[in-house]
Amino acid sequence: MQHIIDRFISYVTVDTESDPNSDTTPSTAKQWDLAHKLVEELKAIGMEDVTIDEHAYIMATLPSNVDYEVPVIGFISHFDTTPDFTGANIKPQIIKDYDGGDIVLNKEQDIILSPSYFKDLLQYKGQTIITTDGTTLLGADDKAGITEIITAMEYLIQHPEIKHGKIRVGFTPDEEIGRGAHKFDVAKFGAEWAYTMDGSQIGELEYENFNAAGAKITFKGKSVHPGYARGKMINSMLIANKFISRLPKEEVPEKTTGYEGFFHVTGISGSIEETTVQLIIRDHDSKKFEKRKKLVKKIADELNRKYQKQYGGDVAVAEVKDQYFNMREKVEPVMHIVDIAERAMRDLGITPIIKPIRGGTDGSQLSYMGLPCPNIFAGGHNFHGKYEYVPVESMQKAVEVIVRIAELTAEKK
Structure with missing residues (x-):
């Protein structure tokens, strides 16, 4: 031994x-x-x-x-x-x-x-x-x-x-x-x-x-002096927070087991102008796996529609890449x-x-x-x-x- x-x-x-x-x-x-x-x-x-x-x-x-x-x-x-x-x-x-x-x-x-x-x-x-x-x-x-x-x-x-x-x-x-x-x-x-x-x-x-994918979501904002920011500033960090809050709260690694899949935020970094969230997506069931990937895109699209007029373009860009099956x-x-x-x-x-x-x-x-x-x-x-x-x-x-x-x-x- x-x-x-x-x-x-x-x-x-x-x-x-x-x-x-x-x-x-x-x-x-x-x-x-x-x-x-x-x-x-x-x-x-x-x-x-x-x-x-x-x-x-x-x-x-x-x-x-x-x-x-x-x-x-x-x-x-x-x-x-x-x-x-x-x-x-x-x-x-x-x-x-x-x-x-x-x-x-x-x-x-x-x-x-x-x-x-x-x-x-x-x-x-x-x-x-x-x-x-x-x-x-x-x-x-x-x-x-x-x-x-x-x-x-x-x-x-x-x-x-x-x-x-x-x-x-x-x-x-x-x-x-x-x-x-x-x-x-x-x-x-x-x-x-x-x-x-x-x-x-x-x-x-x-x-x-697991079927596995990684996602990188980039959030855009507009920085304005906070004293004069009303109706002008868009804080990308707060938009990132809205995105994370829309993910199913019970479907995270610390609350799942066995065949249950999850979303897992692995990293976040940013400023008012730009914030990046790193995410991994896991599920044993291939159909549920596809639904999870689509949900990431769906939340990003909904945020884009909400801020489209104020920002003048997409505030959330979601890149999802398969890792293994x-x-x-x-x-x-x-x-x-x-x-x-x-x-x-x-x-x-x-x-x-x-x-x-x-x-x-x-x-x-x-x-x-x-x-x-x-x-x-x-x-x-x-x-x-x-x-x-x-x-x-x-x-x-x-x-x-x-x-x-x-x-x-x-x-x-």
């Missing part, structure tokens, strides 16, 4: 935060630091055909050790961390034999990881938990997945008695900003199907995800790939938790690119913030699931 801890910490202490405002791939130069490290590590453990392209996409091969035909499968994770919370200067804390009580992340700032608020913690009493120091995220999303894949490949190389077919692994940049699969070469990867190791708690197995449509025709993962978990005494992803993974885009790609747990909790943690035993179980999937895929029918 210490081997997994050491490997994981060596990854999370490298800052790989991605940047949605960058046009490059990877979006930040610092992602190269971990990418190059992973390439060298893959070579060191004995993987073959280790490559990294000009955009930092990494691929490697574990050759088959059987003399009969077996489907080529893959395992994929991303090495960037979200820009939602800082990933610089991560100082992981290792809590051994967790006692089920509060974990003090940062005494000076009184930051506490408590099971009274994060009830999932109680599942891991007696286990080893890796946390943050309360000032950064941890990066288990998705460096836990990378740790698990490399450790599983290393185990298979060291145990040739375990029979498996050809296995491909892939590590991507920029997943957290929705671009992880954009430049992934599916043909080069050459797998019949794959699994992303990018889920949360132990047992998660997912083949449904529900992979269920592409996975259901090949449900045996989900069945294999489910059987692997059950064989290891893990109860599968099959549920929709309230988000997206590289797998959702890859499934539409011709590589069906369900998602398997990586073990972490509370992603994208200072309360993130991962039980080491969950990472160990994920390693075992990868190995078992390889075995099951190579079974003679």
Whole structure:
């Protein structure tokens, strides 16, 4: 288990935060630091055909050790961390034999990881938990997945008695900003199907995800001296506020669960003359997803009609762009790939938790690119913030699931 801890910490202490405002791939130069490290590590453990392209996409091969035909499968994770919370200067804390009580992340700032608020913690009493120091995220999303894949490949190389077919692994940049699969070469990867190791708690197995879109709404105004503004000033910030207030108040992330979709305001900046609102739109149901996108346009149009005469043009310009779609449509025709993962978990005494992803993974885009790609747990909790943690035993179980999937895929029918 210490081997997994050491490997994981060596990854999370490298800052790989991605940047949605960058046009490059990877979006930040610092992602190269971990990418190059992973390439060298893959070579060191004995993987073959280790490559990294000009955009930092990494691929490697574990050759088959059987003399009969077996489907080529893959395992994929991303090495960037979200820009939602800082990933610089991560100082992981290792809590051994967790006692089920509060974990003090940062005494000076009184930051506490408590099971009274994060009830999932109680599942891991007696286990080893890796946390943050309360000032950064941890990066288990998705460096836990990378740790698990490399450790599983290393185990298979060291145990040739375990029979498996050809296995491909892939590590991507920029997943957290929705671009992880954009430049992934599916043909080069050459797998019949794959699994992303990018889920949360132990047992998660997912083949449904949100349909997703991003929206940018720009609001225009007119600045006039406030002492003489009556009937003249148009404050774009107040118009933006009217727009936000028209969105369904109960359909936000903090009030929805399961298959329920939402609107989520992710950013707002502006002045009297111009204000920009950033919004994400999510729904599992494709028809409801389309209605949500139309509602954004409808509210903008209504504001334009209201202020048309006073402003002399549109005060709200809504740009809505699709990001990814529900992979269920592409996975259901090949449900045996989900069945294999489910059987692997059950064989290891893990109860599968099959549920929709309230988000997206590289797998959702890859499934539409011709590589069906369900998602398997990586073990972490509370992603994208200072309360993130991962039980080491969950990472160990994920390693075992990868190995078992390889075995099951190579079974003679």
